[in-house]
Amino acid sequence: MARYASVLELIGNTPVVDISGLSPKPNVTILAKLEGRNPAGSVKDRVALSLIEAAERDGVLIPGKPDQILIEPSSGNTGIALAMVCRLRGYHLKVVLPTNVSPERKQLLLAFGAEIIDSPGSEGSNGAVRLAHVLAEENPEWTFLYQYANPANPLAHYRTTGPEILSDVPEITHFVAGLGTSGTLMGVGKFLKEQKPGVQIWAVEPPSGEMVDGLRSLEDGYIPPIFTDNLGTELLDRKVVVRPRESIEWTRRLTEVGLFAGISSGAIMAGAVKCANLIPDGETATIVTIVCDDGWKYLSTGAWSDDIDDVVERAKKIIYF
């Protein structure tokens, strides 16, 4: 057993496991990278550490200096990861959180000492981003790391997640991940395309669902600046939307290979299966997917135990991506 000086040293170097038992085609291997193994429980640990370290390098944050306040919009996992790192560094974190995230996410934020600022659930993540901008402008002394636009977000994946995947799976042909801030796809995608240009990069996005109600018009739409900055439309080969029912069905099916994963990972798995189904018969392929987090934070949704119709209706109202 290894011994570490800090929890922060446990971030990254996550395992990859073969889950081809769920592949629709015998010649298509599917491998899952288990990001729930990160200490604060999600892929966002990598991003949080990268954002904080970049701010400290730039002198925006100073470890040990009292009364330093950060503000960040998050649907949960970035907030939780930032809260953990801030707790260790002594920073005070305010997370702008839509009211319709799972209660476990709120509990975890509070556990790590973060302060929650509610944003309207009907406006989804877009509403949290908008409110964080307003508050950051009103309080210029607060640090706004802004994961949607901060190059340290995709850089975390370019420097760690991407190299880990290529090292563990040199035969990779397809990478499938979720599109939220786009940090994972931009960072891993850029690294893989540089090292192995033939690799296909597939994005999976959740349906906007109830979130559409919060948009007054298309002009309220939002594309993360890091997606635009990294020429995301050119970098991605394909983007598919996955519906709540498919997300839940595949979240459940992941348990067949022993994985108790969060609902966004079920959505990504559904995308990986769509990808596998397009591989011509007789051709081999190796798809790598991301399991963003484990299922613990979603137990209250009843995703594994309740009638699927009820769960799907509930899933339309919560943010799980």
Added chain:
Amino acid sequence: MGGVSIMEVEGATIGDVLGSLTVKYPAIKGQLLNDDGTLHRFLNVYINDDDVRYLGGVEAPVANEDEITLLPAVAGGAA
């Protein structure tokens, strides 16, 4: 669109389909397409859940019975 959320439209490409829509609902034209005929940047269009930006954009071919979905671009967060 006038309270209608599902409708049947003719067209061989996504461009044709959106064109047919704007004939029926002229008010939404600026919401769907730019002046040069490309897709509005905050509009995502899917053929059977596949984003058309990666299938040829407005040139993406449409087959009979294909389901086309129009959704605004929104931010995710945890992925």
